[in-house]
Amino acid sequence: xxxxxxxxxxxxxxxxxxxxxxxxxxxxxxxxxxxxxxxxxxxxxxxxxxxxxxxxxxxxxxxxxxxxxxxxxxxxxxxxxxxxxxxxxxxxxxxxxxxxxxxxxxxxxxxxxxxxxxxxxxxxxxxxxxxxxxxxxxxxxxxxxxxxxxxxxxxxxxxxxxxxxxxxxxxxxxxxxxxxxxxxxx
Numbered sequence: 297x298x299x300x301x302x303x304x305x306x307x308x309x310x311x312x313x314x315x316x317x318x319x320x321x322x323x324x325x326x327x328x329x330x331x332x333x334x335x336x337x338x339x340x341x342x343x344x345x346x347x348x349x350x351x352x353x354x355x356x357x358x359x360x361x362x363x364x365x366x367x368x369x370x371x372x373x374x375x376x377x378x379x380x381x382x383x384x385x386x387x388x389x390x391x392x393x394x395x396x397x398x399x400x401x402x403x404x405x406x407x408x409x410x411x412x413x414x415x416x417x418x419x420x421x422x423x424x425x426x427x428x429x430x431x432x433x434x435x436x437x438x439x440x441x442x443x444x445x446x447x448x449x450x451x452x453x454x455x456x457x458x459x460x461x462x463x464x465x466x467x468x469x470x471x472x473x474x475x476x477x478x479x480x481x482x
Contacts, residue, residue, distance in 0.1 A: 349461055350365060350462050351365075353365050353444075355408070355432060357431050358421065358430050363406070363431050371402070371458055372402060372456065372481075373404050374454070374456075375454040375456065376405055376406065377410055377433075377452040379410045379412050380417065380419070384450070389424050391474060402481050404428065404429065406428065407426055409421075445465075448467060449468060451469060452466070454466075455476075
């Protein structure tokens with residue numbers, strides 16, 4: 297009869313010791329996990345900061361020189377990737393003009409012409425009397441720039457904050473984009 301009591305006592309002692317060791321292991325694990333989570337979170341934040349930054353570019357402008365995106369920092373910038381061949385781009389010009397006039401003290405629009413010859417680009421800017429700065433993106437530059445900005449259709453509008461971070465991308469001529477601008481500049 298003594299055997300079962302001793303076995304039961306030893307078994308209970310073993311369970312208590314394993315639980316105590318398990319708790320220490322879990323505490324060490326928790327501390328290590330918390331530390332790893334902190335490191336991962338700060339790495340993730342750094343990575344997100346990099347991802348959110350608008351990729352720099354420099355393209356020819358109407359004046360015969362070049363325009364760098366970073367030269368527009370300090371103001372919100374709407375990058376308008378468009379082309380004279382794009383019916384939705386052309387249909388959206390009147391509303392873009394309205395919003396440019398409405399918010400030009402708070403934002404700049406930079407038209408980025410795509411898939412046009414330089415002559416067609418210049419003619420379209422003149423024909424539609426586009427009042428905001430324009431740059432020309434030939435097909436060789438577009439393949440690089442399009443990949444960096446994830447351009448999948450035209451028009452694509454990308455809103456960049458004054459620090460250079462992308463805060464909104466809109467593909468197509470969507471009325472929601474203009475509602476977004478109204479909310480942003482309230």
